[in-house]
Amino acid sequence: MNIFTYTFSVLKPSSAFLVLSATIIGTQLSAQKKIDSYFDHLLANNKMMGSVAIAHRDSIIYTKAMGYADIDTKLMNNKDTKFRIGSITKTFTGALVLKAIEENKLQLEDKLSAYFPEVKNAQKITIRQLLNQRSGIFNFTEIEGENEWEKSFHTQKEFMDFFINKESNFEPGTEYEYSNTNYALLGFILEKVYQKTYAEILDEKISKPLHLKNTYYSFEVDSKKNEAISYNIQNHYIRNGVTNFSNHPASGGITSTPTDVNKFLFGLFHNKLINAESLKIMLPEKDGEYGMGITKFQLGKNEFYEHSGRVENYFSDYWYMAKENLGIVVLANAINIPTEDVSKALTIHAYNNDPVLPDFNKTAELSTKEFAEIKGTYFTNDKKESVTISSDGSSLVYQGSESGQDYISFNFKTKNTFEYETIKLVFEPKKNQFTIYQDEIIKVFTKNAS
Incomplete structure (x- = not known):
């Protein structure tokens, strides 16, 4: 029962954002240990596997990879592990189209x-x-x-x-x-217009000029090439369904790394790919507006250009502060917290502030004891479906095992009832069960089924 589909939004939450200090950090050891602890915390709580990078000007000032690229072979993610970047591909495509316009x-x-x-x-x-x-x-x-x-x-x-x-x-x-x-x-x-494949155009117009060794377009994921496989997060990691990326051509099929995406952003904003006039046309003028493969939002006094994406359970996000020449990139092959939370932690770190370690053992409304009664992995009677209930530090998170199943944060209604749009979850802790109500579908899941 695949109950959710992913939709892209150009709007970012208007929640409070830390006032950033005037100076971007270099590579202070004490600061690095603190942000390392943040990602160790995410991995230990089964919240994320993937890779991140911060760039200042044309230098990478922080990288971190965590978890597995391939669980079956025990291949770990590393700084050169490649991920499908989903709809971030659109920023590359937008740049390619404007390049084609420059070339008449x-x-x-x-x-x-x-x-x-x-x-x-x-x-x-x-x-x-x-x-x-x-x-x-x-x-x-x-x-x-x-x-x-x-x-x-x-x-x-x-x-x-x-x-x-x-x-x-x-x-x-x-x-x-x-x-x-x-x-x-x-x-x-x-x-x-070029009489070449999209893969060839990408390589000729972007990857080679910017020396992006890990950025390309191909149809299938190959872990032997240090490409990460995507997973759903349950009581263990479940391999996601296999997509053939011939079906996500210039819309979502590129493979890259956080370092390469940062190099691309720097090249884009410094006219190494398209000229200043083309870049001005490409960028949105207003917050929340979609430009040409790129959006814009404001947090406090800070202006960001951004695009996020998801295909299979690869989640991706970049934030770029053009005035500060600061790039933040998050690529995940398993995650059940918002990528923007991770991007925010990286931005805070870049300005020498300590990221907060979320408490994933409770929600905003439920105490640790109350949440312990309902969190965990549940199964249908035939054991063909499973759902893991966890917390993102604020809300209850629902993660199904089916291919393509997104994680969803549910809204608290009462102690044991949570809702998302027209879908309702009702928990019965004493029975170790919950019931899901969606349209005409009613289905019961039981925790710790043998």
Whole structure:
């Protein structure tokens, strides 16, 4: 019962943020030990496996890898382990499209009909609208059965056939709506104008000029190449479903490392890939606005450019402070806390403040004793499904075992009742059970089933 689907949001919480000191730290040993302790704490509490990096100007000032890249072979994540970066791919694609415009291969006002006239409203949709997520084209990742469809290789024509009959959600240019299809189409357009594959274009225009040795596009994950496998977090780690990334072309298929993503961001913002005029066009003007593969948000007086992503259970996030030349990158192959919490801890560390170690044994409403009665891993009677209940330090977290199952933070209603949108969890601690109510579905899970 895969009850949740992932949707991208360009808005960041407006919660209080520490006032940052004026000076970014170097590599003080005492500060490094404190941030190391933060990540050791996450790993010890089964909250994250992955890799992170902080860059100041063009130098990496902190890296940390934790957990396994491949649990079966006991291969550990290290600073060179590569992760699928999900929708951060869109920032790379946005830069490639603007590079193509600089090279007179494309124009922002070119119509989609020049390349794919079969797409609905193609004669009205421009390259600019695809980049800004204002085309109205249906998001292919929301098509029923997409989780199964994406497991197999598909050609460009098969990809087009998969979404082509879906109606547009609105008239082009009239609204904003995030759609992975927009960037998939941009990748196909790049292939047409350059007469090369997306992988070749990425390598020629970005990876080689910036010397990104661990950044590329391929169809399948290969742990023998030090590529991390993604996992769901249960009472143990469960391997996530296998995706063929031919189905996430220029929208979510790139493989990289936190160090390489930071190098890319520095190169992008310092005109090593596109010129200053193109960068200005690419960047959003307002907070919460989607630019061309990049968003913008404000925390206190601090201005960040950002994109996050998820594909399988690879979660990714970058924050870039252009005025300070500070880059924060988080790539995870297993996680059940918000990546923004990790990004915030890294930013705080960069300004020589100590990150807080969350208490994962309680929630904001439940004490350690009360939460202990309901946390743990639960199973259906046939043992085909399992759910792990944990805490992110504030809210109750639900993590299912099924392929593609997102973790979700539920809202407290009463001591034993929690809700997320129309879904309700009701716990019975004395029976070691909870019941999930979703639409017409009612299902009981029991803890510690033998």
